[in-house]
Amino acid sequence: MIDDTSWLIEKLAAEARPVKRLRPPGLRAALWLAAAGALIALAIWRFSDLHLFVQRAQSARLDWEMAAMLLTGILAVVAAFHLSLPDRAAAWALLPLPPFALWLASMGVNCYRHWFTDGWAPGSSWECLKFIIGVSVPLGASLLYLLRRAAPLAPARVAAIGSLGVASIAAFTLQFFHPFEVTFMDLATQVIAVGLVVAAASAYERLRSRRAAR
Numbered sequence: 001m002i003d004d005t006s007w008l009i010e011k012l013a014a015e016a017r018p019v020k021r022l023r024p025p026g027l028r029a030a031l032w033l034a035a036a037g038a039l040i041a042l043a044i045w046r047f048s049d050l051h052l053f054v055q056r057a058q059s060a061r062l063d064w065e066m067a068a069m070l071l072t073g074i075l076a077v078v079a080a081f082h083l084s085l086p087d088r089a090a091a092w093a094l095l096p097l098p099p100f101a102l103w104l105a106s107m108g109v110n111c112y113r114h115w116f117t118d119g120w121a122p123g124s125s126w127e128c129l130k131f132i133i134g135v136s137v138p139l140g141a142s143l144l145y146l147l148r149r150a151a152p153l154a155p156a157r158v159a160a161i162g163s164l165g166v167a168s169i170a171a172f173t174l175q176f177f178h179p180f181e182v183t184f185m186d187l188a189t190q191v192i193a194v195g196l197v198v199a200a201a202s203a204y205e206r207l208r209s210r211r212a213a214r
Helices: 002-015 025-047 050-056 062-083 090-094 095-118 125-146 154-175 182-214
Strands: none
Touching: 025 062, 025 125, 025 154, 050 154, 062 090, 062 095, 062 125, 062 154, 090 154, 095 154, 125 154, 125 182, 154 182
């Protein structure tokens, strides 16, 4: 038994390759956010109606709502990079929750105000769903790839927080292409889209971890 252990140690020592140290999680998050922000800014500049958006942005409620969306996305991405390291506390997962609650509350108040006139009007619900998922998939794939490099001990939780960040950034981007106030159905659809992105990423990482453990 001792000989086998010594042989294994010698083999690992002989074949081991130097491991490149990862950059600090805050810096890695900042680099990813900068790259994603540049791509989103380019898409907004090329394809959105900025004149119409400026008119909509006169609403203080919309400003608060978009600030909460963006802050949720940024804090969730930062939290995901920290959670991907084994020595970080699980409390990092709580970081994006306050702005996320503010976002939902802001949209909920506006939808309640329009409830009596719009009711269950679908608005652009289906388009919102497709937009958020369509933006989240490529951004989420790049983010999960970077998060996986740290070999997180709880990959499903890391994926859930990271995908919350991605979906929130996608919802923020949607506002530049959404020419009117959200209806109740629009709110429900955006919440569903965010939930689908989070659930899909978490399920994928959980399944991948089980296969790797076999």
